[in-house]
Amino acid sequence: MRISYRHIKRYREIAQVMIKYGFSFIIERINKDNGSKVDIDSTEPVDDIKKMTSGERLRYALQELGPTYVKMGQILSTRRDLLDKDMIEELEKLRDDVSFFETETAMKIIEDEIKMPVDEIFESISSEPIAAASIGQVYEATLKTGESVIVKVQRPGIENTIKSDLEILKRVSDSAQDVVADYNINLKDVIEELSTQLLRELDYNYEAINAVKMKKMFQYSEHVYIPEIYMEYTTKRVLVMEKINGVKVSDIETIKEKGWDPVKIADIGVKSFIMQVLTHGFFHADPHPGNIFVIDKEKIAYIDFGMIGIIDKKTLKHLNQFAIACINKDVDRIAYVLYEMDSIDENTDMESFRQEIMYMIHYYYDVPIEKISFGSIIGEVFSFFRKYRVKMPSQLVTLAKTIITLEGTGRMINPGFSVKGISREFAKNYYKESLNPKNIAKEKKQEAEEMFHDFKSMPKQIKGVLRVLEKNNLKITIEDVKMRRIEDCLKEMTTQMSMSLVLAALIVGSSLIIASPNLESSRTIKIMSFFGFFTSFIVGILLVIDIIRTRISKK
Template sequence: MRISYKNLKRYREIVRVLVKYGFSYLIEKLNIEGVAYKIPMTNPSEEIKNMSTGEKIRRVFEELGPTYVKLGQILSTRTDLLDQEIIDELAKLRDNVEEFSTDIAKTIFINELGLSVDEVFEDFNDRPLAAASIGQVYEATLKTGEDVIVKIQRPNIEETIKSDLDILQNAATAISDLNKDIEIDLGKIIEEFQTQLIRELDYNFEAINAIKFRKIFKDSKEVYIPEIHLEYTTQRVLVMEKIIGVKLSDTEYIKKLGWDTNEIGQIGVRSLFKQVFENGFFHADPHPGNIFVTSNRSISYIDFGMIGIIDKKTLSILNKMALAVVEKNVDKIIHLLMEIDAIESNVDVESLRSDMMYLIHYYYDVPLEKISIAAILNELFRFFRRHKIVMPNQLATLAKTIITLEGTARELNPDFSASAIGAEFVKYYYINELNPERIFQASKNTIENTMMDLKTLPKQLRVILRQIEKNNIRLNIEEVKLPRLEELVSDVSTQLSLSLVLAAMIVGSSLIIASPSIGSNIWIGIMAGTGFFISFIIGILLLIKTFRNEYKKK
């Protein structure tokens, strides 16, 4: 694996951490030139040897800093790619990292806004409320008297992250080249991670997400979204309304206040399905640290860096899949999976069908109060990995969000039942399917698409006919083996060649016999007789070959 020497120092640090936690074999496989040989391949300590693979990976990400912490957090959402043991460890990754100087934070604020902290805020708490991998959080009060939260991005974080992303892309390419049979598209994962992380580096993106969520819940009494102060928000600075409440993770204090934890969990479920079904836009990280409980019957989301988007077509397919599961219609499920290109061409469909039937029947008659949505989805993703089914990122993100939501609800109420999620899904399913406005819109879209196809059809036909007229139509067949066709062409060529030789010999011999000088030279007569004899042999061979081909056909 070749390296970019501008990142040489970072490569050495990564190699050192990998060796420390017993991943030296990766260094050997990748053959990182100019780095590995300078770091001794020591054995890890006994403490590290006793760690699980998931814990080792988590520790590696923690030591390598912000980029890898974020990578671990995003990978912890990909239950379709990794085993649950690793997922559980990566889910423990938190953004609590070393603080940076508040003076530096104030300098960044001035550079971004052209205003000093004292010009914007009546009061600014110099002690950070939290230090995250991307930025640092402060409490402040605006000149207008509103309490706000101020997020300021870490210095030079963009350069560090871009350097790490470059290294990850090189590593993904090298690993894929070393192992062609690897089932995971590492390059695609890193590309998706890069997109997510670059967005998080721009606080304007988070601000826009928050504004969208505020619009979604503007009339809700159950969910409150803090206001964003756009006049003080830039790529590296975000100022938002401060939420007064209790973090959802502090379940003991919530119970002490006498608030209904079961109802709070139900609000979380209802809010998710409202986001998904009504807007196709949802909060993709509803863990307890990102939600505040503001009263007995209301919650507030506070972080909008990770969002999920699901289009109407994918949502419609999801609805049809749910209905097919209820009907135990395995063939319909497989058809829907093919429709979204989730099944590869080399998948054993019969084996897939058999295993899917068993999976559905295993869970079908289990009472909802005994079911864990997380357990079902994790089993489903293991099933997908086994059969090389690649789910669209939209559905994978939604599944992870539901798993996180169920875990959050169970923290609030250990007796939380999956029936609550099931009931909300059914409710929104029928609202979505039977909504007259939706039916009208779907019919309108179908008519418009049909009309568009009818309009474009004559033009397409003209193009095809023009290409045929110019003899520009080509049939391109790649990687198709046709041994029977090759054999047939070979046989025809052989028979044609023999026939031509036979005809030439007969015509030549006949011309010699008809020659007036045949009686004057004995050798001319011998040549004519030899020609006829060879023609006789070739004729016999042609007959044998013809009869043999007819026999093969039978």
């Protein structure tokens, strides 16, 4: 697929940056496959760049390419199922290191979006932004009604830039597929997933709805607070949210000065996360220290709801079965659960697969859980999955990444924090939810409805099978079971059986002739008996040779 003419300038910029950081082979492959005539200077990377690792070169290239690629790198840094640990660690260093855009421009965007003058919406608004990111920048303000708020305003032109970059990526994905073949990555699917997430982040309504849903989940909680979203002033490019007055969870000194217990705060964070996952199947997927504030000795608040994870009950059930199988060191059960999840490739070497699983289980099983880093385990598991082409549902990948982030945040608050607390709470709450009579009744009702639906659709399915039979469309199935080989086996078996019957008949017949009282009086009878035994001997030799030949040919 050729690069669109309107994207030539941007493609040239991307190509130059990629060549600068030593990725010229990618550009050469894309140009060859697309028949590109774009004039691009091919220069060798400078010595300083040559000394960098592949991960470092990729990080610097993405930073230089701008907002779309920075965001892509940040999203890819969560995909431990796709990339190696070294690459992930470099991508995690990506930051939205961007300049501010003019406040005058931001005010114009607010007025265009809300259809009201700024001074009619806000009593006051900061003259300078307090933070800037690749997609937008943030201001402090006070509404006319007196509430303190945070105002996020999207960068001018950022939507067109991102959509242009995504279109280029989609057009070159087929050509670049071979470059990532060793990573078992379907580049087209990855770009499609990145595209979906980036386009959602371009719409602040999506983040607002996430926050509203999260607030409803914690509306009666004494330990978790979700800021108010002012939907009347929120649009695709502007988000107005209640300002949280608290202490960042990373500010440990201030937390201790206020007499708040970091251990209790970490415990609240874990329990709130478990509730999100198990009770609602909807969770904050980016619980890093900058997105959590402590507002009281026993109360935290979440902000920034652009990245949300969703997980269904069926996937949670598979996850629990997988965990139990690991605890029981049941390798066959682990393989079965992965089959149920459609995660194992049909060409997987199952013998090696089982052996490596057994090794990992035995390696970690007897290690004290306080000594284990969940991040390290996940990293090794995902490395194993890449090796054996195990495809994990994106829900579980997001959940694993969130737990890793949560563990890091928990250890920042409390150095003694370990994954033990998360796993213990997770197991306790999972079984509590599973054994809840209300949930059991709901599950059984759903199962009954599914069975009823299957029963209703069965006549239609049978009719479809009969139609296929009527049209004699079973030829492929017969060929798939190697009918010709079956025919050969039947021929061999029939031949040997026939020879055995002839042999038996000759022996029995010759024996009866010999036992005849007329044997001595008739020379003809003597000759017939001798001929019968001789023939049976020849037939027996031929039968043995045929059996031996058949067995040798099968080896």
